[in-house]
Amino acid sequence: MSTMRYAACAAIAACLLGGAGTVAAADFQVASVSALYTKDAKADPVLGTGTDNEHLSTYQFEYFGGFKYGDVYVDAExxxxxxxxxxxxxxxxxxxxxxxxxxxxxxxxxxxxxxRDLSFGPISDISLIARYERASYADFRSYNHGVSFNFKVPGFAYFESGILRRNTNFYHGKWLWRSVLMSSALPVGSQKFHFNLLSLVNGTGANGTEVFLRPELLWELDDKGAWQLGLRAEMHRYKVNGQNYSRHSPSLMLKWTM
Structure with a gap:
């Protein structure tokens, strides 16, 4: 799929979801655009984000909205x-x-x-979850379905984790443990910071257990926090031909929340 088609799909998804929010009385909607740059884009045979000179620019669109019967997240990179x-x-x-x-x-x-109120202990809600992934690299496709839990954790605006059954066009019947964490604003003097984390841990068969971690530390540039500047790190580990592979790629990140 070409870059223009990906951009078009992301724009169409945002419009459709925005329209759905109006009809379905969205609890909340947020969309953001991020630009990132790293000089440590090491070769990554699984994700395919490595470059010849290890310099990589990333452009990301994200949408997250809560509706009458659940929520939806869209990511285009x-x-x-x-x-x-x-x-x-x-x-x-x-x-x-x-x-x-x-x-x-x-x-x-x-x-x-x-x-009904399904909260008990630190758990605030239980959801059925699906996750579909499509990448141009290696024509990758994955279909994941399972259950996720929302947690009430002090200091975090959002804390969710779940277990899914994972099928891809390379292997079937594996598992995925997915977690998303977003902190509340962290005041340091007169400044505010945010910590976010995406964690994906899954079985792959030939590549063993694959671990992908993406923490972010962002600094609010304006009073409303619409503009944020900071660092994102990607940590990726798995096996290639029986040998351990590991990558750590820090990126400078600028984020605009619409």
């Missing part, structure tokens, strides 16, 4: 650099300055569907 995911980056010998990724992640809240 475009990676740009010298031969992204190509032979020099340790993989499928392609020759492209772009790679793309799209994620569609809807959830159905059992509490909202039943009209």
């Amino acid at each position: 475009v990676f740009h650099g010298k031969n992204v995911g190509g032979a020099g980056a340790g993989s499928f010998a392609g020759n492209s300055s772009f790679q793309q990724l799209m994620v569609f992640n809807p959830r159905l809240s059992l509490g909202k569907l039943s009209g």
Whole structure:
């Protein structure tokens, strides 16, 4: 899928979801655009985000909205650099300055569907979850379905974790443990900071247990926090031909929340 088609799909999804929010009386809606740059885009045979010279620019659109019966998350990412995911980056010998990724992640809240309060202990709600991933690199596709839990954790505005059954076009019947954490604003003097984390841990068969961590530390640039500047780190571990693979890629990040 071309970069323009990915951008068009992201825009269409945002419009449709925004319209759905009006009809379905959305509890909340938030969309953001981020730009990132790193000089440590090491070859990554699984994700295909490595480049020949390890310089990589990433452009990301995210949408998250809560509706009558649940919520939905959409992520569209475009990676740009010298031969992204190509032979020099340790993989499928392609020759492209772009790679793309799209994620569609809807959830159905059992509490909202039943009209009952399902909270107990630190758990505030239980949801049925689906996660669909589509990447241009290696024509990757994955279909994940399972259950997720929302937690009430002091200091965090959002804390969610779940277990899903994972099928891809490379392997079937594996598992995915997915967690998303977003802190409340962290005041340091007169400044405010935010800590976010995406954690994906899954079985793969030949590549063993794959661990992907994406923490962010962001500083609010304006009074409303619409503009944030900071660092995102990606940590990725798995096995390649029986050998351990590990990558740590810090990126400078600028985020605008619409």
